[in-house]
Amino acid sequence: MTLNLRITPAALGALQQWQLRTGQLQTRLRLGVTPGGCAGYAYTLALEPLEAPALETEIWGEVAGMTVVIQRAHQPLLAGLTLDYTEDLVGGSFRFQNPQAQRTCNCGHSFSVTTESP
Numbered sequence: 549m550t551l552n553l554r555i556t557p558a559a560l561g562a563l564q565q566w567q568l569r570t571g572q573l574q575t576r577l578r579l580g581v582t583p584g585g586c587a588g589y590a591y592t593l594a595l596e597p598l599e600a601p602a603l604e605t606e607i608w609g610e611v612a613g614m615t616v617v618i619q620r621a622h623q624p625l626l627a628g629l630t631l632d633y634t635e636d637l638v639g640g641s642f643r644f645q646n647p648q649a650q651r652t653c654n655c656g657h658s659f660s661v662t663t664e665s666p
Contacts, residue, residue, distance in 0.1 A: 551609035551616055552623075553579070554630040559642060560612045562633035567595060574598045576608075576615035579631070580622050588651075588660035589625065591644050624648070625661060 555563070567573050575595040584590045598615060602608060608617050618626055630645040646652075649659035 551607055551611055551618065552627045552629075553609075553611050553616060553618075555612040555614060555616075556630065556632045557612075559631045559633040560614060562640065562642065563595075563614060570595065572597075576600075576617055579616055579618050579626065579629075581625050591642075591659075593642060 563577060567575055572595050574597065576598050578592070578594045578596050580592040581589045582592055596617075602617075605620055606617050607620055607623055608615065610616070625648055626646070628647040632643040632645060633640060634643055644659075646659055648661050651660045
């Protein structure tokens with residue numbers, strides 16, 4: 549199974565800056581969801597070492613030159629997701645454009661769907 553995700557150039561730049569700022573240059577991006585947020589599910593992002601072992605419960609792939617891993621159970625909730633990054637007067641943040649989302653909260657960091665939960 550391949551990852552059906554997109555990372556915009558702005559998001560890739562922000563991820564690379566995150567790697568530099570934290571001194572974690574040899575990392576992969578773990579993208580996922582967790583129950584919570586004001587709409588039902590909240591997105592999760594984390595950097596983790598590239599050498600961490602692959603698990604059968606995960607899907608791995610290269611997206612825009614970044615190694616990305618997600619839990620297989622999260623794939624239906626993240627299929628077609630575009631990860632973007634924008635800056636405004638208050639600062640910058642990652643933005644999630646998710647075709648699976650039926651409803652999102654005002655902050656854009658949580659969503660709900662009509663499918664089964666992971």
